[in-house]
Amino acid sequence: MLERLELEAFLALAEELHFGRTAERLHVSTGRISQTIKKLERQVGAPLFERTSRRVTLTAIGRQLHEDLRQAHQQLEAGLARAVNAAVGIHGTLRAGYSAPWNGNLMIKAADAFHSRHPDCDVHIQEVQLHDPLGPLRAGALDLQLTEFPIDEPDITTGPVIAHEPRALIVSADHPLARRDSVCLEDLAHSPLVTITGTIPPYWLEEHYPLHTPAGRPITRGPGATYWQELLSLVATGKGISPICARAAHYYSRPDLAFIPFSDAPLIVYGLLWPSDRENARVRAFVKTLSEIAGMPPPRPALPAGGPG
Known part of the structure; x- marks a missing residue:
């Protein structure tokens, strides 16, 4: 029976093909990843990775196991996501805006990842014109947006900073x-x-x-x-x-x-914001997903209202 760390370590290493990046991704030590993979290989009875001083590659058995476990893991994740969505109400449509094309690319990547996690929720993305940066939010046309800070408005919640640009x-x-x-x-x-x-x-x-x-x-x-x-x-x-x-x-x-x-x-600071009175499970879930895609620390459980993020 696979333990959770064994499953996650194997799948992550099969994608990264690098022990250091895998350890960073799972927030554990490189030694822990190495020990976990060796334990799994003993359980299988054959090497799953070929290791040299310069590269890591999957063996034939490792490739087959990765394909089998990846599909099973995706099914488990989708089933769990559907259960969570049903419990917290992550369904319907989320409308997300952005103020610059480089942020639009990030938004699209986050929308794809969000929809794979929450298949019952669609994401619509649109550009926000700088001449009216808060109008669509206040009119109810958007649920959240990624834009230039500072934003300090009593009816707007500013979430995590997503990027710093020169x-x-x-x-x-x-x-x-x-x-x-x-x-x-x-x-x-x-x-x-x-x-x-x-x-x-x-x-x-x-x-x-x-x-x-x-x-x-x-x-x-x-x-x-x-x-x-x-x-x-x-x-x-x-x-x-x-x-x-x-x-x-x-x-x-x-x-x-x-x-x-x-x-x-x-630097120009780009961050997320949304109407304070319309924060919901969809918004919180998308904020978490976008933060992960951008490589930023996950947002705090209680997000601040008002003021720069």
Whole structure:
């Protein structure tokens, strides 16, 4: 009869093919994984893995056992998930939003994992426009979303931080800063700042589109944009410059724009949030799944209401 650790250690090692990563994944020591696998091999009566100083591979018997146990484990997990779903009400539809395409990719991965765990619950994902970052949540169109912090609203619960991303500055390709390898926050005082306009908390704007440099120099406000594509066009035509996540260069790159990394700007913090009065089992389960997919620590049992995560 297989013990739970033997089953989980074997399946994890068969996927990772690395004792260290398997130990990290199961939160035990590498020695514990090695001992567990040796015990299982004694029970089977044959090696399940071929080990060298450079690699770990499954033997033929190991491959067959992995296929048999993987299917059985999936059936057990699905059965348990259905029982849990029935008990806590994880069914129906979960509507999740995101504010940036790099977060959208993460959301899709989390939605796939969530649906495999909770097959009675569908996940619908949509982009949230920055000109109205909290509108869909408050209107009931979304159950939760992944967006830039800070968010400090009395009716919104902020959950765990999911990612930290470096900032860059977008300038037109013929702007003097375009020839630089990096910029600093003081450079924001040299050109009008193209910003996002809409129903946006003032403290959020100050975090991402400040009015003054760290040295206190005023930053001139340029035209405002409602959508990202509009902002990019304003910058490309020389109407101003604008800060953005550095990863945006992979999504919005074009010949009339330059993305220059900041040398001194704080990281952009992305986190989860949802309406405080509509927190439920679906939301909590998705928060847990997304945190795992992002490689972040699992959320605390009691999630804080209000304030940055």
